[in-house]
Amino acid sequence: MNMRVCLVSPKPPMLQRARGLKLDVVCVYTPEEFRKLPADALVAEICVVHPPRSDSRELVDVVRALHDRLPFAGVVTVQEEGVLTAALLNDALGLNGVSAETVALLTDKWRMRRHTAERGVSAVRAAVASSLEEIREFGAAQGYPLIAKPLGGSASIGIHKIDSAEAAESAYAALSGLDLKQFLLEEYLEGPEISVDALSFDGRHVPIAIADKITGTGFVEFGHAIPAQLDPSLEEDVCRTVSDFLDAVGLRNGLSHTELKLTSAGPRVIESHNRRGGDRINTMTHAVYGIDLEEAGLAWGAGQLQPLAGRPEADGGAAVVFFEAEPGRLVAIKGADEARAHSGVVEFHLNFEVGQVIPPVRWSLDRAGYVVVTAETARAAQDLAQALASQVQFVTEPAPDAEEDGAASRRRYRDLVAELNQVPHVDALT
Structure with missing residues (x-):
């Protein structure tokens, strides 16, 4: 059976x-x-x-x-x-x-910050705020720059960097425009950003793919490369930080995707999720490590997978780069066929067709498309992906109804922030 x-x-x-x-x-x-x-x-x-x-x-x-x-x-x-x-x-x-208690910690970023700080795991100074005064008080106490973002969410949505007390007013106006009654304030973590996809076996955490990350406008991710270029001691520190974090939140089984900043004081967790990473990380992990994260997580959950003995060895490198485009009505796409035909391309996708309106990039799904490639190393893969992405040109023109489309886009963005924020539903589970 x-x-x-x-x-x-x-x-x-x-x-x-x-x-x-x-x-x-x-x-x-x-x-x-x-x-x-x-x-x-x-x-x-x-x-x-x-x-x-x-x-x-x-x-x-x-x-x-x-x-x-x-x-x-x-x-x-x-x-x-x-x-x-x-x-x-x-x-x-x-x-x-994964239990409701663990999911609550991963979903509610303020709950997570308090919980891990109490345990001395990847502590980051943070507070909940609901007013301009509270932003300025946090900035005065902790220093600028700082980060303001929704208490819950994903897809790089609603994140603001506040560089000074003078900049707090515009950031607060933007947060209020999203109908956020409360938001999270955090110290700004300086340093490169990476992510770690792991599979946990009864409390033993096995990091599989560590990815370098490229961020763009509004902290939206515009690229990843696997494996991340880390020296052995830093890689060991990253893996230990992720393991300690997963222990702290009680995640014992299944997939996890943890995002970190490599600060001068060591790796610090930004956030984590009990699922595999998005942005084609599964495709790249399969290409480099021969492991399909979705299949492995499903097989472990079904009792069909033997625990991995340790981290897999990388075979080459892979990268994804997302296309950038000027907002407006799409008139033409140039260079796509030539880029798609390159022998190193694993996946190539365009998110918009001619005639559609490309919006400003406010979250991950506003990006114009992507190319995934493999090469002998992660550095070579990233260079290739960026070169191919630069060949793809999106020709746009102002749309007669751009103002109306912009207003609709802003309303949709506000609705998305509310839709992706699952914090109001967490308390019902715990």
């Missing part, structure tokens, strides 16, 4: 991985997620469609009834929007997945 798993918010590639592992699957979707599925995405999977933000007891009762008939080996998700539901079901069914 095949092992059975419950997948929360799985997209078609995750369903295909489950079939490849010969797993019986029950899916949990919101109505919107279910409607967006391609017609051929589902084959023999059972689906539970449950409205978001409704009484979670109803969902638990339905999934528990399915579990009682044929038990699940685990509840798994790789989507940020699914982590709270997966934790709720793991706890309710008594399964060995």
